[in-house]
Each structure stands twice: as C-alpha cells, then as structure tokens.
Amino acid sequence: xxxxxxxxxxxxxxxxxxxxxxxxxxxxxxxxxxxxxxxxxxxxxxxxxxxxxxxxxxxxxxxxxxxxxxxxxxxxxxxxx
Ligand SMILES: [Zn+2]
Numbered sequence: 655x656x657x658x659x660x661x662x663x664x665x666x667x668x669x670x671x672x673x674x675x676x677x678x679x680x681x682x683x684x685x686x687x688x689x690x691x692x693x694x695x696x697x698x699x700x701x702x703x704x705x706x707x708x709x710x711x712x713x714x715x716x717x718x719x720x721x722x723x724x725x726x727x728x729x730x731x732x733x734x735x
Contacts, residue, residue: 664730674731675722679711687714695727 680688694702694710704723711718725731
C-alpha cells in the first residue's frame with residue numbers, strides 16, 4: 655500500500671492558504687540572501703529557530719510573522735505544493 659499524501663489537506667488547513675509571506679518575501683530577496691535563507695530554513699529548528707528567521711526578515715525591513723515562518727517550515731503553506 656502506498657503512503658498517504660496529506661499535503662493537500664494540510665495546505666487547505668493552513669491559516670494563510672492563499673499567500674505565504676515567506677514565499678513572497680523570498681521572491682524579492684537578493685540571490686545571496688535567498689541562498690542563505692533557504693539553507694537556514696533547512697536547518698533543524700533546534701539550531702536555527704523560527705524566531706531567528708523572523709528577526710532576519712525584520713533586519714531586511716520585511717514583515718514576516720512567526721506563524722508564517724512556522725507554517726512555511728512545516729510545509730503547510732502553498733510553497734510546499
Ligand atoms: Zn511558504
């Protein structure tokens with residue numbers, strides 16, 4: 655039997671199913687910033703916390719909520735589709 659794929663359900667359950675602030679913000683980043691961010695997001699949360707990513711965005715004048723970062727990292731946003 656194949657593995658259940660819940661991604662579609664998870665997407666529909668996401669609080670911001672239409673837009674992902676992380677994905678949106680990422681589009682506007684400089685290449686180096688984007689590379690750094692993608693690498694940071696891939697780190698375990700115990701090493702790079704969601705709050706740290708949030709502050710990183712703040713330092714770049716981008717408003718990305720902690721929830722948006724968490725949802726994105728958990729793959730519950732539209733980016734994961
Ligand atoms: Zn996302």
